[in-house]
Amino acid sequence: LRMKKSETSDESAGQGVLQRAFAVLRVLADAKGEKLRLTDIAARTGQAQATVHRVLQGLMQEGVVEQPAQSKGYQLSVAFFSLAAAAGTHQSSLRSLYRPALLRLSGMLNDTIFLLVRSGFDAVCVDRVDGAFPVRSHTGDIGGRVPLGMGQGGLVLLASLPEAEREEVIRFNIPRLHHLGFVDEISMRVRIRECLELRYARSQGQGVFPNIAGLAVPVYDANGVTVAALSVAAPIERINDERLPLIVEMLRREADAIGAQINPFDPALRRPSQFLGAGNAG
Numbered sequence: 333l334r335m336k337k338s339e340t341s342d343e344s345a346g347q348g349v350l351q352r353a354f355a356v357l358r359v360l361a362d363a364k365g366e367k368l369r370l371t372d373i374a375a376r377t378g379q380a381q382a383t384v385h386r387v388l389q390g391l392m393q394e395g396v397v398e399q400p401a402q403s404k405g406y407q408l409s410v411a412f413f414s415l416a417a418a419a420g421t422h423q424s425s426l427r428s429l430y431r432p433a434l435l436r437l438s439g440m441l442n443d444t445i446f447l448l449v450r451s452g453f454d455a456v457c458v459d460r461v462d463g464a465f466p467v468r469s470h471t472g473d474i475g476g477r478v479p480l481g482m483g484q485g486g487l488v489l490l491a492s493l494p495e496a497e498r499e500e501v502i503r504f505n506i507p508r509l510h511h512l513g514f515v516d517e518i519s520m521r522v523r524i525r526e527c528l529e530l531r532y533a534r535s536q537g538q539g540v541f542p543n544i545a546g547l548a549v550p551v552y553d554a555n556g557v558t559v560a561a562l563s564v565a566a567p568i569e570r571i572n573d574e575r576l577p578l579i580v581e582m583l584r585r586e587a588d589a590i591g592a593q594i595n596p597f598d599p600a601l602r603r604p605s606q607f608l609g610a611g612n613a614g
Contacts, residue, residue, distance in 0.1 A: 349387075351494045352379060354557050356387050360397065360408045367405025378497035427459070427600075429593050433562075433586040434461040440582065443566040446471070448485035448548075449559065449604050453504050454478060455486035456604040458560075467544050467565045479505040481520050484533040484548035485561035491527040492550050492558035498524070532580055537568040545571040547579055551587045553594050559601050560594075562587045 355377040360368060370388070374381040388406055391397035396412040399405065434445045443463040448455045448471065455478055457471035470476075470483040480490040480501050490501055502520065509515040527533045535546045548563035562583050564571070571579065594601070 348494065350555060351557060352377070352383060353387050353391060354555070355379065355494055355497060356384060356391065357396070357408070357412075360406065363407070367400070367403060367407050369404050370406070373406065377494075378500035379494070380496070430459065430560075430590050433590050434459055437461075437562075437564065437582060437586055438463045441564060441566075441579065443467075443564050443570060444469070446485060446548075446561075446563040446565065447551075448489065448561045448563060449601050450480065450489045451477065451604050453480055453501055453508075455480050455483070455489050455561070457485075458600070458604050463566065465567050465570065467567070468541050469544070469546075469565050470541075479508045481505050481524075482509060482515065483563075484535045484546040484565075485563040487520075487523055487527055487533040487535075488548045488550050488561040488563075489558065491524045491533070532583070534571070534576075536571070543568055547571055547576070547583065549580065549583045549587050551594070552591045554592060559591070562590070 356373060356379075359373055359376045368376075370381055370385060373388070374384045377384065379387075388397060388399075392399065396409055397406055398409040400407070430447050434447060437443075437445045438461040441463065443465060444467050445461045445463070446457055446469065447459045448457050450456075455471070457469075457474055457476045460469075460474050470478045470486070478486050480486050482505075490498060493501065502517065506515075506517050506520070509520075523533065532547060532549045537543055537545055544565055545568040546563060546565040548561045550558040551560040551562055553559045564579060564583065
């Protein structure tokens with residue numbers, strides 16, 4: 333039993349290190365070549381400076397981050413871009429990966445399917461396939477965005493963040509959601525805990541759309557990092573306790589298939605507004 337607990341602890345620690353490293357890499361990637369100081373990286377990732385320093389040292393040892401001579405700034409190295417480019421040559425475009433999955437799910441469930449990704453403090457809908465039963469959603473059409481934590485997809489993306497980064501988002505977004513009346517910090521934290529335990533988020537006809545229910549699961553890339561949320565929305569009677577296990581199973585199966593093929597450095601995941609085009613991103 334002690335061995336099993338130790339193995340679980342080691343696995344959790346390893347996932348935490350990986351998530352912190354990817355958070356740093358994403359910040360450096362979003363800097364678009366600008367050299368960032370340690371304090372800047374720590375602020376943008378929501379991590380302690382000592383933690384970020386350790387992560388940076390490890391990434392520099394692997395050759396994917398560099399600190400030019402006589403500079404206090406950090407940037408991604410040529411080796412990093414070579415690695416990302418090599419990965420990209422084996423991947424199809426993001427849309428070609430997830431679109432068939434959305435069509436399959438909508439066809440089998442007869443319900444509306446969404447794919448959402450994170451953009452700063454928001455969740456952005458990058459695609460939607462309507463089912464036979466009309467629904468309204470928080471994000472609306474493709475390109476719509478909501479604060480992370482709102483709706484089942486936004487909640488999955490928020491819950492999946494490293495703890496320090498998640499706390500920063502919660503502090504920023506709670507005032508943005510306060511006017512809705514049905515989202516407060518306590519209820520959000522309860523839902524985040526449930527999402528982490530169940531590995532899915534479920535909404536049941538609350539708030540703006542009382543007759544609509546939804547369910548979302550995370551999409552993990554090959555490194556186990558959440559890069560998107562796959563979500564279904566339907567009239568509340570269609571996502572009931574009897575149908576729930578089937579919906580969860582189908583969403584997870586498609587999410588696993590998508591995640592295994594996704595290039596984690598795909599710019600569509602990092603900058604969805606650019607991917608969608610300025611006309612759809614508002």
